[in-house]
Amino acid sequence: MMLDAFAGFLADNGVSIAIIVLMIGLSAFFSGSETALTAASRARIHTLEVNGDERAGIVTQLIQRRDRLIGALLIGNNLANILSSSIATSVLLQMFGARGVAYATLGMTIILVVFAEVLPKSWAISAPDRFALAVARPVRLVVLIIGPVSSLVNGIVRRILGLFGVSLSREISMLTAHEELRGAVDFLHREGSFVKADRDRLGGVLDLGELEVSDIMIHRTLMRALNADEAPEVLVRSVLDSSYTRMPVWRGTADNIIGVLHAKDLLRALAEPDVTPETVDIVRIAQKPWFVPDTTNLKDQLNAFLRRKVHFAIVVDEYGEMQGLVTLEDILEEIVGDIADEHDIAIQGVRTEADGSIVVDGSVPIRDLNRALDWSLPDEEATTVAGLVIHESRSIPEERQAFTFYGKRFIVMKRVKNRITRLRIRPAEDVPPGE
Template structure:
């Protein structure tokens, strides 16, 4: 090999290493770039973001083209390096070329460009996308064939990949991004809970957040009007269901503002008021209605109150617009709300909880992750896991917590002590 050919080969090797680094960095940047950020940049009119968005949308073809280009230049660079080192060192040149090229490819064609790309993937992706678009177009026919071969091989192994297969739904991707931002300090707990609550609306049913029948405040429409007015004014609620004849025969909903208007027109004489005339109709909804659908229904009908019935038509409870909003923003309290002691932290790290406290509220308040698929309240969770109605002072351990039944009334668990097992172990080892 002449001296000129030798130097040309060495220059070609370094040029090929540069191309290998370009392909490696481009692959990392375009696969790691946030589609949401790229989309936002595209909306501002950035043409490079539009190109990057199209490349990311066809990710399988993009990766195939970049891997094909990367392998071509790496193999060619290794072949040239072997020729150069054979000319310089004879038969030992093969081993030397292998060691040198491994080091060069590892440092300059893999680690360095990928580290650079991952440090700011969106910016890197926008920079390389115009060139990568040409690469994908050139290698397109070959990549299509490779895709077909890969899909056939995976199908033989029992893995069926659709053309638009997606592992995570949009909600799951958003939830994962929110949790990650919270872990990295980008979102506070309250912000994470509000966004998570919004994402949960489609998964929750009204039965998960309703006021249970046993806790409903309802009025007998046949009572004396003066007593009804007194009871309505004493209630912290502005909307009250009315029943007649039997306590499960609901005939309407009384709004405090309508009652005040009627009192004003009657010059304060409650005896002149016909409660049923000023009451609005009762709205009954199935207990399986999702919170998202019910929120839309509330907004569409411009009402804030509905009675929840089961599959047999029996009233199970009531749900209001405020109940749904509280799933997003947390507990909404005003000067008329009654303070209910449902959660009391203890000095030893445990928490005393009323059995009626919803699991979701407890998770949000204590930053726990107790499952709420099979039960709505914390008492219901204990009964479900224990497969029995526990006695007082019985202790159960599940889901990483120790539950102690403090009080039981008939078949209802009314008070529990809960403590994390990690705190118990920490206290034991101290």
């Protein structure tokens, strides 16, 4: 009896049921396409397009007009949902009377949520690139048909939002390209796809435009330089004892840099006939110094090093006073980390104590400490760890004075005149009671 009734129902409403099924399928197609096309990797799609994949080119064209694309898909999706729900309501009204409205609402809500929303979106998000390529051609047809209506709707929406002072622009992105790349790199690192070293290198490249020469330079107090007024043999011995291949030469005062001596030029001069360490003219063989402002960003300075084919520059402030020096290697180390060779002197600026605390030289750059320990201490207002403590405490701390900020406990271990030379750092939660 029930089978006969069901057969009769299908016979009387077969066309309506077929249309409902078709509309649910179209709704699923629109939902999945929207998810896939908005989640697809533009970088991978671009690579496929360059390699000659026609579908990738279509995807790129669709994504370039994202507002038109989403508008067309949403209009198609809503039309399919409304039509299928209306037909279902009509059919069930004939069967159950007024109760058919409730049955249609409940039944179509469950069906549309499961089969037209959750299922296709989950499928699309599991493989967005492959899904986007598969639907590229039919979606392009949908956009061509519904696109004009979508543009009209978008125009109305923009005008309405404009009345409330909200401006939408397709040309302005909420994130810059660098911010998007940095976010992607950090996300992949958290997901385990990127090791920390790779994240730091890519982050270093992205940071070059934000850092200034003053952030990485070797400060004047730490510079090794040659006094041109000293005896030639003393200068030769200083060069041989040094681990550096280039050294600035000064005369009169340490701020008066008159040249930069390259160890190779010195060796060439000593190889000439009748030239000895006692007679070599250091000033004559020194190269002309190159002075750069301390506010130059690292990206521009790197390009300048490559353009001029030199590796060494003297850093000066706005008054022309020498502040330090910067080398090509200093900039590269911001990207790849410390570069050590067989002649480098190992200076331990950071060491871990038995109690888990970290003892740090005051001159250690904050960025180096963050990289080494995967911390996130701010480096906008100060370059070194000592500078950070002075900036946050608004004073020059005394020895054994302690401060807590950014989740860390900083204890001043040693101070020389007005310089903090050594600190102990430990997590704030590990600080013993009463300390």
